[in-house]
Amino acid sequence: MHEEERVGTETPVTVELLLASPRARYVGRPADGPEPSSGRETHDRVEIRAGLGVVGDRYFGRPAHRQASVTVFAAESLETVARLLGSGPLDAAATRRNVVLRGTDVDALRGETFSLDTGEGPVVFRAHRAANPCAWMDVVLAPGAFRALRGRGGVRCEPLTSGALSLGPAVLRVRSADSAEPVAGV
Incomplete structure (x- = not known):
């Protein structure tokens, strides 16, 4: 979909995964393996706070991560990587992205203001930069996943409004960064 086709559109999507991890698990050398989980990391519903991120996530309220506190990723990207590598299904939670969507080109959202509404009202985000993969993806x-995810690792976003996201059907609304026309929920 070209950018001009996305501006002001409503796209039905599905929220397939919501991750809020209280601590980083990919520390040190990838060859040593990830740190063990310190509790539940995937959720049916998460709270988002404007300017702070996902409540309960390791990057919540961290000044260095304010414009990158929420990572959004496309489920289709992981399927493409699995196909390229000839592997079986890959675990979306292992990407450590907060929100995994199905039904839109998430990487094309970079530079855009968009909202997600899972039924409790829209949560507005600004997609600042690519969420580049790291060498941990190979482990x-x-x-080969590290290289295969380049250009399809998702986007790092800043939440502009507070609200909640839940698993299941959602509506994605996009407004171009230079558009003066407001889009409902954006």
Whole structure:
């Protein structure tokens, strides 16, 4: 979809995964393996706070991460990587992205203001930069995943409004960064 086709559009999507991890698990050398989980990391519903991120996540309220506190990723990107690598299904939670969507080109959102509404009202985000993959992807997903995810690792976003996101059907609304026309929920 070209940018001009996305501006002011409503796209039905599905929220397939919501992750709020209280601590980083990919520390040190990838060859040593990830740190163990310190509790539940995937959720049916998460709270988002404007300018702070996902409540309960390791990057919540961290000044260095304010414009990158929420990472959004496309489920289709992981399927493409699995196909390229000839592997079986890959675990979306292993990417450590907060929100995994199905039904839109998430990487094309970079530079855009968009909202997600899962039924409790829209949560507005500004997609600032790519969420580049790291060498850990070769360990936790499959050999070659680090390279295969380049250009399809999702986007790092800043939440502009507070609200909640839940698993299941959602509506994505996009407004171009230079558009003066407001879009409902954006």
